[in-house]
Amino acid sequence: MAGADGEVLGVEDWLTPFSIQSVSKVFSLALALAGGDSLWARVGREPSGNPFNSLVQLENEDGIPRNPFINAGALVVTDRLLTLTGDARGAVLELLRAESGNPSIDFDPDVARSEAARGDRNAAPAHFMAGYGNLENPVGQVLEHYFWQCSIAMSCRDLAAAGLFPARHGLRGDGSRLLDRGTAKRINSIMLTCGAYDAAGEFAFRVGLPGKSGVGGGILAVVPGRCTLCVWSPALDRHGNSVAGVDALDRFTTRTGLSVF
Amino acid sequence: MAGADGEVLGVEDWLTPFSIQSVSKVFSLALALAGGDSLWARVGREPSGNPFNSLVQLENEDGIPRNPFINAGALVVTDRLLTLTGDARGAVLELLRAESGNPSIDFDPDVARSEAARGDRNAAPAHFMAGYGNLENPVGQVLEHYFWQCSIAMSCRDLAAAGLFPARHGLRGDGSRLLDRGTAKRINSIMLTCGAYDAAGEFAFRVGLPGKSGVGGGILAVVPGRCTLCVWSPALDRHGNSVAGVDALDRFTTRTGLSVF
Amino acid sequence: MAGADGEVLGVEDWLTPFSIQSVSKVFSLALALAGGDSLWARVGREPSGNPFNSLVQLENEDGIPRNPFINAGALVVTDRLLTLTGDARGAVLELLRAESGNPSIDFDPDVARSEAARGDRNAAPAHFMAGYGNLENPVGQVLEHYFWQCSIAMSCRDLAAAGLFPARHGLRGDGSRLLDRGTAKRINSIMLTCGAYDAAGEFAFRVGLPGKSGVGGGILAVVPGRCTLCVWSPALDRHGNSVAGVDALDRFTTRTGLSVF
């Protein structure tokens, strides 16, 4: 847990790095939105009601992904960030290092290469969107940055600290503003409605907090105005969310009453 | 606006009754859940990602509706309430009268009969679910109670007051408990993720509050622990939500910062 | 087998009546088309690629069923025939009696009532289409005629004889014309592409003849210009087609070379 004031607390393996995978999408989205809201012409903000790698709605909706947290949407975000910065994966890494205060956080090249080697499930929507003109950069380059961004390894401690900006209504750790208040609120909103794949409703129902899960077993949750929580446990349910992680967050909000509802 | 302490404030036509339509689903859901949570075996709690009367997911998911606020789900809730009480529409009306303190609230028979006459779009999912064994009462009877429940006419003032129980974490106006705290939290959660049809993500993004809209142009929104807001304006967007109503709530949370995010 | 000249041959239980179920759709379609081709504005002629009772495409295509042989399409055909004749089920029965030369063929009231009692899966698409304005008669009446039409009991001998008109390019047994040559050709075409539910491609691939199956275990197949074949065996595959029936027809066309291909 990281308080809005920056204080961190933890138990068990909270200092052990793990692969953050899709939790990285919160950070790439924040950086892409910091560059303006033109992104919303290229990606929606509705729950998809479908698994994270589904192509069905992408096809029915002409290459516009439902939201920035399904894989197709995250590829559009990475593409936008690549256009804005020239180095999407580097921008995400830099933000995570700065906000966590840990300059040794890094990519895991083995994970990144392994993802790229098994990358067909992401290459399919990327080419599909490119076919609809919804990618600005070459497909291969977008995929590369996406796989590296997902490979970043960091601990619960560092991820909770790095994720404080939406809890602080857009402020970074040094007090400067990463996002205006409205955009920070909206990132929380998208985390709540779309952050746990096609179990987002269940997550909201049980936990009642904005959150983003990754298939590495990590989940980052936000208590707006107060703190963040980061949990990690590798066993996943069929939706791709950490079983013990969701359970821990469920118990936390039940006992503390600290849900948004 | 109704404060958690029961104080009410309003402007413009706030005392004019209108047809609450789908906003009634919040109250039938609360009454059905007050009778136990066996309901969740028969209806899900995920955003559907589809229009309110879509049959696609119902078919793919063997007659289990995605959530209690799409029409198919609301029919299951009404069916459950019919089994629990023998008079689903009467139970909803009684709750609305008691919580608003206005015993003159009533059904609009013309609206109910007109809905029944044009009821094929609701009869289709009802029969479909019956074919899957997911209705306990005769299809015709379930539809009848559903149409009457939706026809209830009441004002913004009365609807804001009647809807305070989720803002009061489950307590009724007289201090007795309608729902335990966890169930009240979950109703707020479902309102946030599923309350505005297939624009629930957009509503969460713009307004940032649990809310339920109806095609009569009304919207009930909840600020947990604090108050409710009820707005009414008949012109609807293509998703079935009041255009001016969403806009008013958007401005309210932007100016006051009173969103859950 | 019935030759185009009316000669009939058979083995085993070929004189035992069974419930013709969906095979009746060939006859209602013929009668509806004998009344003009305005039917095609209300039903398509494409394979659906989906199970016989699927509502997905019906929804995506605004209440216009894919073809006259899925249940939704057959309901539109029955509705059209009801408008044309005032007695859809009676018209089908009369045609079957006349063409088979067997006036004792009749409805099976037990089957019809049983279908009606379990009729929710057909009531759903009927109401759905009514909601789109694609039924001319009351939903209950259309369903009633449809269930009775499907309940007709007759033998392989009689069904093969009654089904000769598409093999005779539209001529009835008495030499009068039921359908013009082009319409008869088109009924054969629809039987080939849509006659075996979502296994129509497989049926065409294995058997290579226009055919229509029913869940009573019967299949009527047409060798244009030559003869009809009727087989009956109750065990069904997962698509609803008679396992032994398809196998028998497969062997017949393989040994005789009498497929259309």
Place this chain on the structure above:
Amino acid sequence: MAGADGEVLGVEDWLTPFSIQSVSKVFSLALALAGGDSLWARVGREPSGNPFNSLVQLENEDGIPRNPFINAGALVVTDRLLTLTGDARGAVLELLRAESGNPSIDFDPDVARSEAARGDRNAAPAHFMAGYGNLENPVGQVLEHYFWQCSIAMSCRDLAAAGLFPARHGLRGDGSRLLDRGTAKRINSIMLTCGAYDAAGEFAFRVGLPGKSGVGGGILAVVPGRCTLCVWSPALDRHGNSVAGVDALDRFTTRTGLSVF
């Protein structure tokens, strides 16, 4: 028109080469099936009911394309042929040259390169199937052979002559057997049920012959046992079939009675 005896007749631009595009799928399928029927474990034979480049069913059916004539299915066929021959595009070209008797038929490199440059719509399903383990060769290589195979330019005369083998029940022009009789029959069957994209039912209804269309405006149709017809006219309907081509074939079968029905 090419008779089963090899005689050819034609009018208008029948000697002008055009891009055969998807008509090439008939030839790659024949060559793949000449290598054994293990292909059918990797591709179905049902009409898809969806546009040629749809990914919806591919996703619902775990990477197994509905039939060999939608793009995804044709990619599996090309992949199979690549495994069998080491040179899929070369094998198709060689067959077309031999059967037409015209050794000057060739690829159009400009067309092939242009297809590859705009190849995202085909890369998407290729990667998708690779993700399900349904491609044996590298995605890039399969796509390359597919684009080149589609780029082959030839005239109506040559295409009608080259396509005689299914009309001759599997025999090549020199009397040797390319396919056994059953396989030839089945290629005709698939052409009838799946050869005209999602308008296959309409094509069967109007024309009543096995046929395969291409977006270059060409259509090859087969009258089993008798002859082939090849038409070419570039203007396409919304399904991707030649408007004048379908109309010409419709008139031909209506006037001659030479449909399979």
